[in-house]
Amino acid sequence: MGKRHIPQIILYTALILTFLMGTVLPSRAQTTATAHRSAPMYDPATEITVKGTVEAVNQLKGARGWAGTHLPLKTEKETLDVHIGPSWFLTKNGVSFSKGDLVEVVGSKVKFGETDALLAREITRGDKKLVLRNEKGFPSWSRGPRS
Numbered sequence: 001m002g003k004r005h006i007p008q009i010i011l012y013t014a015l016i017l018t019f020l021m022g023t024v025l026p027s028r029a030q031t032t033a034t035a036h037r038s039a040p041m042y043d044p045a046t047e048i049t050v051k052g053t054v055e056a057v058n059q060l061k062g063a064r065g066w067a068g069t070h071l072p073l074k075t076e077k078e079t080l081d082v083h084i085g086p087s088w089f090l091t092k093n094g095v096s097f098s099k100g101d102l103v104e105v106v107g108s109k110v111k112f113g114e115t116d117a118l119l120a121r122e123i124t125r126g127d128k129k130l131v132l133r134n135e136k137g138f139p140s141w142s143r144g145p146r147s
Contacts, residue, residue: 040110040111040112040117040119041110041137042107042108042110042119042121042133042136042137042138043108043110043137044108044135044136044137046108046109046110047106047107047108047109047121048106048107048108048109048118049104049105049106050073050075050080050104050105050107050118051075051102051103051104051105052073052074052075052076052080052102052103052105053073053074053100053101053102053103054071054072054073054097054098054099054100054101054102054103055071055072055073055074055079055099056071056072056099057069057071057096057097057098057099058070058071058072059087066086067086067087067088068083068084068085068086068087069084069085069086069087069090069097070082070083070084071084071097071103073103073105073118078116080109080116080117080118081112081115081116081117081118082105082107082117082118082120082123083107083112083117083118083119083120084097084120084123084132085120085132085139085140085141086141088141089132089140089141090130093130095128095130097125101125102125103123103124103125104123104124104125105118105120105122105123105124106120106121106122106123107119107120107121107122108121108137119133119137120132120133121133121134121135121137
């Protein structure tokens, strides 16, 4: 190999490294971010409908300043932690819940740590229904797909 080929080898090596850094590293970062996601994703395949009594209304604060509403729901079989959604979304829709409310919830049953949880898609109290997500699970409060 001659000395005049060395600049070409350096150039090709730099191009290959630049390509790898542009494709492999971002995909690795995305995988890591997804793996550390703290909240489970809505899964239409695990959707169930339950009826029960609200045992409490919990407002949970997140590290980034958000507040979410959770309802421990006592059904015939178990008590589920029902994740309703952002508290501001309920306020915007003029909806509130109280201990003792009888509700029907359609949602995705998931594991949240070691606890069974229900990510609510619809919640009905009496003759009023609040739609929180579409059939695919996309939240009504987000800017994601609405179809």
